[in-house]
Amino acid sequence: MLEFIQLLKQRYQAVLAQQGNESVKTSYQQRIDQLILAEAFIRKGQLIEASQQPLLHMAVVGPTQAGKSSLVNVLLNSNAAGISPLAGYTIHPQGFCNGVSLADCSGLQRYFGRFQQLQQTQLSKDRHDCYSLTENATDSGLLPHGVLWDTPDFDSIDSATYREGVIRAIALADLVILVVSKEKYADQSVWDIMAAVEELHQPTLICLNKLVEGSESIIIQSLKEKWRQARTDEFPEVVSLYYQKPGGLPDWPESRQPLLKQLANKVRLNKHPRFEQELLKRHWQTWLEPVVAEHQALNDWHELVDLMINQAMESYQRDYLNHPHHYETFQLAMTELLNLMEIPGLARILASTRQVLTWPVRQVMKLGRKRLHVSDSSYEIALLNQIAEHTLIQLADKLLDKAEQGDQGPWWRQLNSMLRNQRQDALQDFALAAKNYHLSFQQDVDSAAHRLYYKLQEQPVVLNSLRATRATADAAVIALTLQMGGIGLHDLVIAPAMLTLTSLLAESAVGGYMHKVEADLKQNQFNTVKQALFVESLRLKLLQLPEQLSMTPHFNISPDQLRAAEPQLTEKRHGLRLL
Structure with a gap:
C-alpha cells in the first residue's frame, strides 16, 4: 500500500504541474497533502512495528506567531528551540529528545524518507527537505520521556514550500499540542488542519496562548464551537497560558503540570493498523476519482x-x-x-x-x-x-x-x-x-x-x-x-x-x-x-x-x-x- 500511495502522490504532483484550472489545482493540492499524511502515517506504523519499545512523539502545532517555539522551551525547561518575533522563523521540523538519546531515534531517518537529518545549526532557509534532532540537556517536569517536535506554521504565505515537513511531523506524533493565540484561534486554517488529522486519533491538548486575565472563558466557549464544527470526537482539555512578565514566556499553570504525562497514557499504538485503514478508506474514492x-x-x-x-x-x-x-x-x-x-x-x-x-x-x-x-x-x-x-x-x-x-x-x-x-x-x-x-x-x-x-x-x-x-x-x-x-x-x-x-x-x-x-x-x-x-x-x-x-x-x-x-x-x- 505504501508504494501505491507514493505512486499516486507522485502522479498527482506531476499532473498538478501541468494543470491550468485553478479550482482543480486547489483540489489536487489538498489531495496531495492528504496523500503525504497517509504515506507518513503508514511509515509511522512501520516504525512502531520495527521498534521493540517505540518512542513517544509529541508535536507542537499551530498557526504562525502563536508562540509554538516559546511553548516548546517552556515544556523542555530550556532554550533549545530558537524563537523570533518574526513570522515563519521555524521552517523545519525540529525534534528534542527528552529523557531519551539520539541513538534511541535511529529509525527516524527511514520514517522521514527523502528528508535529511541535520544538526540544528545546519538547518537553512534555502532548503526545506530536512529536519533536526537535539538532545535536551535539562530535566523537564512537564513532559513524559520521548521526542517533542517543534513544527513550522501551516498558514503563512510561505508555508506551502515547507508544508510537507509539518505534515510529516504531525503524522509522526502520538499526541498533539495545538497552540493558538487569542488572535489566531478562529482562523480557518487551524480547523482545516485539525479536521484533516482526526483519523489519526491522536490525544490532543489545546494551549490557549497570549491571554489576558479574564478573557479565556469566552474564547474557550468559541473554541468548543469550532471544534464541534471541525471534528466529531470529544473536545480536549484546554490550558490557558499567560506571559511571564520578566522573560516574556508563557507560564504553565502549576495545577496542569501532570497533564501531558496523563495524556500520554491515552496513546494506543496497538490500534494504529485500524486507524491507518480508516484514514485510507475515508479518502480512497476521492483520491482515485x-x-x-x-x-x-x-x-x-x-x-x-x-x-x-x-x-x-x-x-x-x-x-x-x-x-x-x-x-x-x-x-x-x-x-x-x-x-x-x-x-x-x-x-x-x-x-x-x-x-x-x-x-x-x-x-x-x-x-x-x-x-x-x-x-x-x-x-x-x-x-x-x-x-x-x-x-x-x-x-x-x-x-x-x-x-x-x-x-x-x-x-x-x-x-x-x-x-x-x-x-x-x-x-x-x-x-x-x-x-x-x-x-x-x-x-x-x-x-x-x-x-x-x-x-x-x-x-x-x-x-x-x-x-x-x-x-x-x-x-x-x-x-x-x-x-x-x-x-x-x-x-x-x-x-x-x-x-x-x-x-x-x-x-x-x-x-x-x-x-x-x-x-x-x-x-x-x-x-x-x-x-x-x-x-x-x-x-x-x-x-x-x-x-x-x-x-x-x-x-x-x-x-x-x-x-x-x-x-x-x-x-x-x-x-x-x-x-
Missing part, C-alpha cells in the same frame, strides 16, 4: 474500437462476402475445380501444354509467392484496405466528439493526435497483413475445391456433364490465364465459362452441397479476416495507443495496479503487540 475517470476513458476507448471493428466487419460482409458481383473467392475455388476435372485421356496433352504456358507461374510458386498477382488484382484486398482507412477516419471523428465531453477531454485529444500521427503506419501494417492473409487463405480455397470434386465423384453423370461443359466452354484456358495473371479476379467473376459452369453445378444433384461449401468458405473467411486483420493487426495497434500517451498530463495508473492495492483496504489487520 481522476484515476477511475482515466480507467473509464480507457474502457470507453476499448468499446469504441470494438464498435468500429464490428462496423468494419459488417461492411466487409455486405460489400464482399454477400455481394453477388464482388465475391470472388468462391470463383477461385471453381477454377481449382476446373483443374481437378480434366477429361481422362486429354490430361496428358493439357499437362504438356501447361508446362510451357505456366513456367513463370511455377517459378513463382517455388519462391513461395503463389498467386501474388491474384492478390494484387483482388477486389477483396482493395476493399479491405478501403474499409481500414474508413474505420480510422471514423475513429478520429469519434475521438474529437469525446474530447468535447467530460473532464477527460485532454486524454481524448492527445489520443486523437497520436492516432493521426500513426495512421499511415497502421494502414501500411494492415495492407501487408491483408496480402499475407490472402495468400495463406488459398489453402482454404483449394480445400473447398477438393470437397466439391470428391462430391462430384459420387455423381459420375454430373461429373462427366461438367467435364464436357468445361471443354466446350474453354474454361481450361480461363483457368490457365488466371494462373498466368492474364486476367484479374474481377474478369473471372463475370467470365461466361465460369457463369455457365457455376449455373450447371448449382442446378445439379450436388447443388445443395455446393451452396454448403460456399457458405462454409464464407464463414471461415469472415472469421479469418476478423481475427488476422481487424483483431490481431488493427485492433491490437489501436489498443496500444493509450500506453504511449505522455505520462506528464495523465495519471497512467493501470487497473491492475489499482486492483493489487484495494484488497489492503478491507483485509483484516492485526493490531500490533500490546504496549
